Amino acid sequence: MLILGIDTTQSNAQIALLQNKQKLAVCEFFLERMESLPALLHDLFQERGILPAELGGIGFVKGPGNYTGIRAGLMVVKTLTSLYNLPLWGFTRLETALYSLRHLNTAISPVFNVRQGQFYTAWGQWQKDQAQYLLEPDTWALEAWISKLEQSVEGSLPFIISNEPLDINLPWLPLGNMALAVAELSAEKIAAQQTAPEVLPFYIRPAVQIPQGKKTSPPP
Template identity: 30%
Template structure:
């Protein structure tokens, strides 16, 4: 099964071509540049390099968020358009789960983290136990201080994963002390090949998304929507 994997949910833009046995091509950048301009040329470049054509793809995998509102939308819209045009299934994968899975051999629990500003963070909690990969706490946006209280009650080693973790390391250390462990930088970025792999695992269980109904996992309203709702409340008195 040939898979196209796409991720534009954060500052990272990633594209991978793979099947169930091998990664054929993968490109990842961690630059705050316009994903909408760079994504399709990157896809075309990888197709050209591995000598695949779009009609050979059997499955589209995409990071569904959370992350940048605009970034998530770009990746999901591109993936949906490709899946619709080729009449093939699409599977959305949590950006947070992707980040966590890259450290699935860690013996404790894994907390991927993306900064959401105003003291908030996008977080989830995952663990590999024996042969079972589990989501222990669902992905959410939450005040980081509240999240750290949840983790503190577990009294177990937590591995924090993500480029944004460094922004909050002082606060994390204050709450968790020796329970906090940090991923090294090469493993902080979500890899598109991992998105493709996780999507393939979901596909094997019969879990695919409806191309037309599939929507990103923003986990919060866009700032413009929040302001619009506030104006509506004021208008109604």
């Protein structure tokens, strides 16, 4: 089964092809214009000698992140799934990160910069085929989130996971390729013949002029 994974939540789009649980391609492109995504996919398929009709499904990282990237990426994957009658699975960046690091066998804290000094984060672990949270997903100033973890965790703090350098006096781990992770996760769902829910974009609007040390909540 051939699965396409796409992450357009950042300016660097990630694309992965997974065939029978084996990596066929993992790519990262700087997308100055999101309109170039279909052409990049076309070139990738052509290089690998693949037709879109050969796909068995698509996995998509639905947010949060770059508003334009998420919207454009979702339009592309929904077009493909409609044209070729493919299952489409969508997962948040938190869900995808927890799944990708499930081998750590411990609760972790991925943090994603949503600008204006705010980070979308949680403390959780991928268990029993889903993300399970000890501290629910929310939007925090980074220092306030570290303080919250210190208050909530007995013993050592959980691994902090990020896709960019963090200005903290704590060890942190880099995040792997999200497109590959979402392809692997979607392949599991499709193989289990689970029904995919409708994929909608997941946006976070950072609050403006947040007092130091305060947290904000995602919009309803």
